[in-house]
Amino acid sequence: MELYYFSIPGGEFTDNLAGPYSIDEIMKAISGYDDYLDNLAFLTIPFKYEGKLYEDELIIFFNSDTVLFDITKKSIKVTDISEIQELLEKNAQIYEVNRGEKLPSFIKLFPSLNEIFSMPNDIHDKFCFPILSVHLSKINPQWKEWAHLVIPSSYWSINYDETVAKKFEGWDSHYDFICLLEESCKYIIEQGNEYLVRDEADTDLEFLKHDYKHFWESNISLTLRIGGKYDDWYRKQHDATYFTNNDSKIVHIVSADIFGANIHLFYQPEHKRIVQFAQYG
Secondary structure (H helix, E strand, O other), X not given: OOEEEEEOOOOOOOOXXXXXXXXXXXXXXXXXXXXXXXXXXXXXXXXXEOOEEEEEEEEEEOOOOOEEEEOOOOEEEHHHOHHHHHHHHOOOEEEEEEOOOOOOOOEEEOOOHHHHEOOOOHHHHHHEEEEEEEEHHHOOOOOOOEEEEEEEHHHHOOOOOHHHHHHOOOOOOOOEEEEEEOOOOOXXXXXXXXXXXXXXXXXXXXXXXXXXXXXXXXXXXXXXXXXXXXXHHHHHHOOOOOOOOOOOOOEEEEEXXXXXXXXXXXXXXXXXXXEEEEEEO
């Protein structure tokens, strides 16, 4: 039976190895955390050191840098274990994005409005805050477009008039931002550009501009979840909207925690539709 060890990240046992764990123990820990299975970022297993069981738990983060050690203490990547690799492939992959470091080829930070919109204009310039782009080939090799995570000002407007949403047929939340990919694979806002417009004197808008400027200038660090199994979850959140009340496939592209919200970006390939959803709390 194969036995494995994990690095101990902190505390009195730092720089030692936790274990030994059998693959059955590891997989049991994963399957016991249903909340993580939709977006497997980490798991916790009972903390063992030199075979002795402690009351603490060992937290193991699943990202491109995670390694464990076989019984000979040789380091191997977690993804080299077929059982774990299979589970990871069914769930979100986690990426740490840091300004100044080389980014994966399928991620771009701070795309320009010209890269995003079919016909960029002053409304986009005033009320849109681009964060990053993800190439859809990361999700499906046959897809050739970029999807952009853009924060529209309405997400942050506490004073937003909910009745405004009523004029967007079949659309019931100002926490959704819906765009269509036109022939050049750039965005046309399906709700119309007026969806973005905020009162220039709106204090919430001013706070957002300040936060975005600081974010732009700072040495940012973002944790991205790419390709998670969020489709059923999103449909349950939006069971009354035209977007989810059809049989078209919906695919999760990327999620990021930013400015106090979790922003989820989805793609509906049949209709070339990009949808973002902001989740707070």
